[in-house]
Amino acid sequence: MFSPLVLGLQMGLTTAMPMPAALVALDRHPQFELDRYTRQIEAEGGWWVEMENQLLVVAPPSRLPGLLAGERVVSDLGWLRPDDLALQTRACGIDEGPALPAIADTGRFALVRTPATLLPYKTPDVSEWRPLLPNRTITKDLRARGLMAMAKAAPDADVQLRVDALDTQRWFDTLSTLASYDRSSYGAGIDQARNWLIGEFSTLGLQVTTQTFTIGGTATQVENVIARLPGSHYPDDLVIVGGHYDSRQQNIHDPNQTPGAEDNASGCAGVLEAARVFSQFPPQRTMIFVCFAGEEQGLYGGDAYAHSLQSDDGTITNVELAVIMDMIGYSGDADLDVLLETSSSLSTLFPVFTTAAATYAPELRLISDTSYCCSDHAPLITLGAPALLTIENDYSPSMPSGYQHYHKTTDLPANVTRAQQMGGAILKMNIAVLTEAAGMAPLFADDFE
Ligand SMILES: [Zn+2]
Incomplete structure (x- = not known):
């Protein structure tokens, strides 16, 4: 996984050599200035890694002091090569190892010193580790870099109509109903929740199907719930929500209740709320609303669904966009920070969400994250579909304002603080993006068409 030779070839021999390193605070840098700074670091033979509001700066000993002049240095990290560092997931692995001391927290990963042994998981989409590659942005604070302000547009009346159709109280009531079912993959409540979801989608007039699969290595069968809203103009094009x-306990074999209000009644309720909005406003492209099962044991539902699209005459190439929601309700403080997670090859999606948030939900602080893992967007991305995860950034119990009820019996609706502010803002952004992706059919049929 960490071959010094391969990395050395990728980055040129200079960066493969150990050099002195420091972590710099990026509080004052707008994007233009940051671009100039990183170009300068590379020109002087060094390398860098951007992580939200911190920049790792590594450069030859004669150059580093000049590069750090006038910057706020957070920590001196000694001499480093990229191989000496790795990214470790925080609170999103399946059976993750002990959290190593973090040099910096970034998205759903922490930058740590590479341990002597790395044990990759059998499912690459949920791997606990990522190698650190030089000259990369892992996460970017889009608001602090000035990119939200630049992306703000005049609201479009038709998009605004759909955004305003969102009912955050109704979404929270859905969250609470789902949390009343014990939705462990091995419990009886998961079937009750599935039946309730089928009923709700059917009431909206959508075509509902289920997809049965087994959770890897077990005989346990669970089902994805898939609701279809046919597009008026381009029915073969797919926009997925x-x-x-x-839901689960920390120990996935724990038989205690798993209310999973934040993880992930919040996101599943968001899927249903989006279905309620768009069933009133017919889209031009077909919209598919999917509530996945078997996520917590290794993305089995997302994987089964992505493969079904791939095997079905290449339907996966018809996917215009997939927006996945996982843990969208909690904010530990007044800062409504949300991660946009996708692969670096899909980074053109970031400006789309940035414009939507800046225009319809400016209360959000967006953070882009290209080290995606560990939710149902991952199998779709792996098979070539453009997918992006929205997830709040206070999810990890190891953070000061983090969610202390993650994967516990106390993940109850009452503990999802600021739910309507946070979930409401994420849903406003997502509904605006989905409106643009799915296209807007005329609200009233034209007799002469
Ligand atoms: Zn989840």
Whole structure:
């Protein structure tokens, strides 16, 4: 996984050599200035990694002091090569190892010193580790870099109509109903939740199907719930909205209640709320609302669904966009920070969400994240569909304002603080993006068409 030779070839021999390193605070840098700074670091033979509001700066000993002059240095990290560092997931692995001391927290990963042994998981989409590659942005604070302000547009009346149709109280009531079912993959409540979801989508007039699969290595069968809203103009094009409805305890064999209000009644309720909005406003492209099962044991539902699209005459190439919601309700403080997670090859999606948030939900602080893992967007991305996860950034119990009820019996609706502010803002952004992706059919039929 960490071959010094391969990395050395990728980055040129200079960066493969150990050099002195420091972590710099980026509080004052707008994007233009940051671009100039990183170009300068590379020109002087060094390398860098951007992580939200911190920049790792590594450069030859004669150059580093000049590069750090006038910057606020957070920590001196000694001499480093990229191989000496790795990214470790925080609170999103399946059976993750002990959290190593973080040099910096970034998205759903922490930058740590590479341990002597790395044990990759069998499912690459949920791997606990990522190698650190030089000259990369892992996460970017889009608001602090000035990119939200630049992306703000005049609201479009038709998009605004759909955004305003969002009912955050109704979404929170859905969250609470889902949390009343014990949705462990191995419990009886998961079937009750599935039946309830089928009933709700059917009431909206959508075509509902289920997809049965087994959770890897077990005989346990669970089902994805898939609701279809046919597009008026381009029925073969697909816009997917998804989120898992199963939940778990930290120990996945724990038989205690798994209310999973934040993880992930919040996201699944968001899928249903989006279905309620768009069933009133017919889209031009077909919209598919999916509540996945078997996510918590290794993305089995997302994987089964992505493969079904791939095997179905290449339907996966018809996917215009997939927006996945996982943990969208909690904010530990007044800062409504949300991660936009996708792969670096899909980074053109970031400006789309940035414009939507800046225009319809400016209360959000967006953070882009290209080290995606560990939710139902991952199998779709792996098979070539453009997918992006929206997830709040206070999810991790190891953070000061983090969610202390993650994967516990106390993940109850009452503990999802600021739910309507946070979930409401994320849903406003997502509904605006989905409106643009799915296209707007005329609200009233034209007799002469
Ligand atoms: Zn989840």
